[in-house]
Amino acid sequence: MSVAPVAITWAVAGLLGAMLLPWTHRRRLAALVPLAAAVAALVSQGGGADLVAASAAGGLVLGRPAAGLVLLSALSAAVCLLLSPPPDSGDVLLTAACGALSAVALATGSPLIWGACFVAGAALFGVRLVAAAPARATLAAARVGTLGAATLVAASPFLPVDAAAVPPRAHLAAALLAGGIAAGFGLMPLGGWVTGGTRLVRGAAMAPWSLLLLPALLLSAQPLDSVLPADGRITFGAMLLPAGAVSAAWAAARGLGAADGDRYTRVLLADLGLVAMGLATPQAGARLGSLLVMLTHLCVGPLLLQHPASAGARPRRLAWAALSGIPPSPAFWGRFALLTALTTAFGGLLLVVTLPVAGAMLVIALRAAMAAASAAPAGTTRARAVSLAAWVPALAAVTVGLVPGAALRALLGVA
């Protein structure tokens, strides 16, 4: 199925929402914008080929995993907007633009369009962050995010890299792709803007990156290792494996001492480090683990991206439990699959990094769950719809954890 209905719905709903909601004093209804896109994605569920942007022959067709992700991202953004303070027109427009761009990036078979979507999305997101909170961290988001996406688009003239290609070309294409992914994932040393940015802006302002662009990049980067030739795979893995390991270890270590509001960002970055390591191997387990980790963050992100005092303590505790890595939480299955695949592919030495990271994330989640009660100010009144919506992310995450295989099959069509 063509991606056009979804992209057009994102664009039209975003424009209407940005113009009409402030005028009618109904900014709280901004959640209807991604909800409309979710409905469009639901009725145009695709059955096309899997994502092979780096080697496909073109077209704008949503494959089954891509259609599932577009639907999930839109739903996740809708819940995030519902839980946030009423967003202004700029946030609504940015969310809609990034939603449309991520859908096109997931559907396109052209590596040029794929990279260009991320350039446009990263630039708009960075400029919006700068406008919302002018500071070094937000300027770094615009610089690093856009430049990272620019390396993805710079790789496109050198793709597809077939086995007959001369080694410098394979190495260059792989290095550019790995650099772009590292910047998009916020890996060390390119991830400072994520932690700095989330201290300045929260909720709906961060949603375009964490709920729309990042999952699209994660899913569309999955087949890269298998389409690159042997020389390119070596470069790709040699860049992402150490960057991911160092990033995961650093984020987990910093998360142990982080303030309550910074903990989620550290856990997200640590998980992204593990996912980046997983991209360095073609093991099926790494792919499944990455997708489960992505599903987990799509579920809990709308709640934990908000200010700690913005939602009740109990849903936050449940969300942190889902993120802890204690079985049967979805994070456990995802990290377990990733760690197993990494150990199979690269040997037990990696456990020196990955096991402490998983342990640190468990401690961070438990601390955050305990702190959730104290973060909620007593006597705060919230709209009933918002209080109910706060349970949706946590319960969705618990459901994914209880039936991880069925969730992957039903939501993304991945067996």
Place this chain on the structure above:
Amino acid sequence: MEPNEPLLAAVGFLAAVVVTLVDGRRAVTWASLAAALGLAPSVAASYGADGAVVLLAAAVAAGVAGVLSHAVAGRLPRVAGVDAGVPVVAGVEGLFGPRSIRVATAVLVLPAASWVSFNIPLGSASTISGVLFPAAVVGGCAGMRLLTARTVLDIAVGVAALGIAVAAAWFLSAGVDTLSSAATVAALAPGAAITSGWLRGRHRAVRRPAQTAS
């Protein structure tokens, strides 16, 4: 007729100089025009005239769209926000200014672009080398502009020039859906012009009246 590669490289280099140095309210327009004019001869020689037209059309669209969006935004009530041309973070006084830093980083692009264009074949079956230099040097300078950005305008200039440079590289490599894909990525230039023009108009700095000596 064989294309004169040194001449094409020189034109591309001049475009890269403009992309690196240009500042001011119309910076996106000038950078887009310079990139398109600098890369159009290479594309016309390697791909065809329609490729060059796409690049030039994107640059002209950037100029027109930037002016229009600024005019429309200027008619709306001014709102508080970051002026696109004002540095986001106040820099400290230093020996070298922002342009010097941009030039220094752009100098590093030259050998890199030269190496890439003479050692990496383009496209699925091509073994042509050397033709990529103009696009590589303009794209590299656009990347450096992004890396050293101090204002929103710098980001817009970088994105606009990058879009045109990558579109030119796509023409040279004859990638999939060549014309439509290149036109799409060249549309980053008008997109960047619209965004920067809108922000300049919407969040324009309040001009204070000149203080008279008492």
